[in-house]
Amino acid sequence: MTDHAQYLIQQEPFYQPLHQEVELYQAAWDERLPVMIKGPTGCGKSRFVEYMAWKLGRPLITVACNEDMTASDLVGRYLLDADGTRWLDGPLTTAARIGAICYLDEIVEARQDTTVVIHPLTDHRRTLPLDKKGEQVAAHADFQLVISYNPGYQSLMKDLKQSTKQRFAALHFDYADPDHEADIIARETGTPRDQAVRLVKIAATARNLKGHGLDEGISTRLLVYAARLINRDIAxxxxxRMALVDPITDDAEIRDTLYHAIDAVFGADGA
Structure with a gap:
């Protein structure tokens, strides 16, 4: 049996509650409801899941989904070794066995024929069929499934089936309001709050360009990166420019617009 201690969050992750998401998730956990978390890139979805796993004292197994991920990558497969073949549980199976929270991050990146394997775990059955092994895994009483994705990237090719969506309770995340976001950056990085306020002003400019040249605005994560660079005595x-603009666009006009926003906030000399 896998030791679940290796999956426990040992230190409290910093998370700033913004609404009632902690209470709502707690209620979903108490009922062992599967939870879907929707929101833009870098707004705190993964940090929130880590925080709740720590708060609940439950092991957390995270899977970064991608288009090449197969059902076997989730549930497990037979491997060859010196003694023949042996079965190796995948992360979803491990979580179901030990009573972990299994977090499938950016689930829409996975193929739909892969994500259907989660269906039996998200209704009254709470089971995971291992067809190749001929085993039916009954989920541990403390097992919970959590998925996340960015609705801004939805398309006909990348979206969840309604038959999948309607198996989850959902929480919608967004970037924090300017005051709270400045607090988060200051707390996360130790940067002076007035500096954090300036960074948030730059983010607001970029977020207003979403859909007008930018697919996505500057995330809270990138603001944290910028603050950490500034803390290293980078102008x-x-x-x-390095943390907030150049990662998100290659369009010269958009880049110049955001460079001007930086100059307006910090001054052309970078002070």
Whole structure:
């Protein structure tokens, strides 16, 4: 049996509650409801799941979904070794056996024929069929399935089936309001709050360009990166270009617009 201690979050992750998401998740956990978390890139979805796993004292197994992921990558497969073949549980099976929270991050990146394997775990059955092994895994009483994705990237090719969506309770996340976001950046990085406020102002400019040249605005995660660079005595103007602008766009006009926003906030000399 896998030791679940290796999957426990040992230290409290910093998470700033914004609404009632902690209470709502707690209620879903108490009922062992599967939970879907929707929101833009870098707004705190994964950090929230880590925080709740720590708060609940439950092991957390995270899977970063991708288009090449197969059902076997989730449930397990037979492997060859010196003695023949042996079965190796996948992360979903391990979580179901030990009573972990299994977090499938950016689930829409996975193929739909892969994600259907989660269906029996998300209704009254709470089982996981291992067809290749001929085993039916009954989920541990403390097992919970959590998925996340970014609705901004939905398309006909990348979306969840209604038959999958309607198996989950959902929480919608967004970027924090400016005051809270500045608090988060200051708390996360130790940067002075007035500096954090300036970074948030730059993010607001980029987020207003979403759908007008940008697929996605500047995330809270990138603001944290910029603050950490500034803390290393990198000039704010250069740190912001490196962390906030250059990662998200290759469009010269959009880049210039955001460079001007940085200059307006920090000054052209980067002070």
């Amino acid at each position: 704010p103007r250069l740190a912001c």
